[in-house]
Amino acid sequence: MRKHITGFSNPTVKYLRSLRDKKHRRRAGQLLVEGLRLLEDARSSGRVPQMLVMAEGREHDLLTRLEADVMAAGGEVIATTPDILSKITGKDNAQSVAGVFDEWDTSLAVLDRETAPIWLVAQALRDPGNLGTMLRTCDAVGAGGLILIDDCADPFSAEAVRASMGALFTVGLAQARWDEFLPWLRAGDGQLVAASLRDAVPYRGADYRAPCFILVGNESQGLPEDYEAACDLRVTMPMKGRADSLNAAVAGAVLAYEVLAAIDARR
Amino acid sequence: MRKHITGFSNPTVKYLRSLRDKKHRRRAGQLLVEGLRLLEDARSSGRVPQMLVMAEGREHDLLTRLEADVMAAGGEVIATTPDILSKITGKDNAQSVAGVFDEWDTSLAVLDRETAPIWLVAQALRDPGNLGTMLRTCDAVGAGGLILIDDCADPFSAEAVRASMGALFTVGLAQARWDEFLPWLRAGDGQLVAASLRDAVPYRGADYRAPCFILVGNESQGLPEDYEAACDLRVTMPMKGRADSLNAAVAGAVLAYEVLAAIDARR
Incomplete structure (x- = not known):
């Protein structure tokens, strides 16, 4: 009633x-x-x-x-x-x-890394619109989900939910500190790839391996140096202009589609 | 003083x-x-x-x-x-x-298509954040600029300017109706490529030609059918999930990086 x-x-x-x-x-x-x-x-x-x-x-x-x-x-x-x-x-x-x-459980324990070849990982992502867009990209590329590292925007905010276009409900989601995430990752298979400017190889044609965890840093600071250093692969995208960075959600998506193509080609 | x-x-x-x-x-x-x-x-x-x-x-x-x-x-x-x-x-x-x-002149006449191999074109783009992000992507991929078709968000709004991270000042910008844009485009060199689901080829390895104009549609409706039909090439990105679309700024960026790679490879 x-x-x-x-x-x-x-x-x-x-x-x-x-x-x-x-x-x-x-x-x-x-x-x-x-x-x-x-x-x-x-x-x-x-x-x-x-x-x-x-x-x-x-x-x-x-x-x-x-x-x-x-x-x-x-x-x-x-x-x-x-x-x-x-x-x-x-x-x-x-x-x-x-x-x-x-709200539901967003601990790392709920994720099963074997279920998908790609995962997005965002560190200190502050914009709920970017967060929702990354969830939406997860759905599109068949990623297992989004892992939020350190202090990120709230994935349960109205803006994030809206930007996800419903993907909040369909893809995996976890929230963790870096010092929980890294041991969890290293306890199983998984290549950690950073979108980076330091000591990086071209993102195109890099040696991506499934399950591939694509790590994108904070909107204004990028990734901390020690986080990058802990990655298995650092890749960089061409920057032809005056600026040296892309929107975080855009960088994640361009990389995710590249990884998807590389992994599909190897099947 | x-x-x-x-x-x-x-x-x-x-x-x-x-x-x-x-x-x-x-x-x-x-x-x-x-x-x-x-x-x-x-x-x-x-x-x-x-x-x-x-x-x-x-x-x-x-x-x-x-x-x-x-x-x-x-x-x-x-x-x-x-x-x-x-x-x-x-x-x-x-x-x-x-x-x-x-504000400055944003008529098509201010653009010189010969100055860049890539241009982004957005139709009825409603979100100023997406608009600013596309300007930022233009800067990153070395695109000449962004052409806004029909009724779009205001590129001079605070939100668009902020999301552009300054690219509003550095890349080209034009605003036009479709029936001004198409004759302008056809009066010179230029391949019009639509991000599309209809009658489309895979975006990866498609035959892109500079200057390439990448057309992305409205956030919720996508492109009108007759706009797509007027394009030289319709390309589609893999959609592995439940949804059939990407965020507009993300779709534009993934395509732009693909076109950049194709054009660079041919040089």
């Missing part, structure tokens, strides 16, 4: 609003996902929200099915006004539906 | 604030660029602001030189409080300096 909320000061509204904030999100262990398309991506990946919040009077086959799934899983469905939805999402033109999910 | 502004309601402060808005920017024909690094990129590309606004008491060699250049060019230098700078830029942690530039 739907619960109806019409008051701006309702505690559920306040709670949902608070999920826009990283600190509250972390404490609650939940994230808010906006829009039917993303919710549908989640559903088709087997993730059903604990709570569904929709604008009164909206009808859509997908929405009806989603509502049924949420009910069947013991979740809650809330109908409210478009204004309250706008308040919850902080957007003037709010999507007509949002869902609340429990 | 510096002019000092201490009042929030000063008309210059109001004017500078208004430049955050596209409509006002267009009417004024000016843009606001924040931060010493971007202003220094502009200066080294021969663009000196008409007006420099800086926080009182900030000292920096580059800032001193920039101030002298602005004075020498007959421009205005304004010293103000950090709070007023924050108000102007709309950011809590405002950069300590901002500059006002006249």
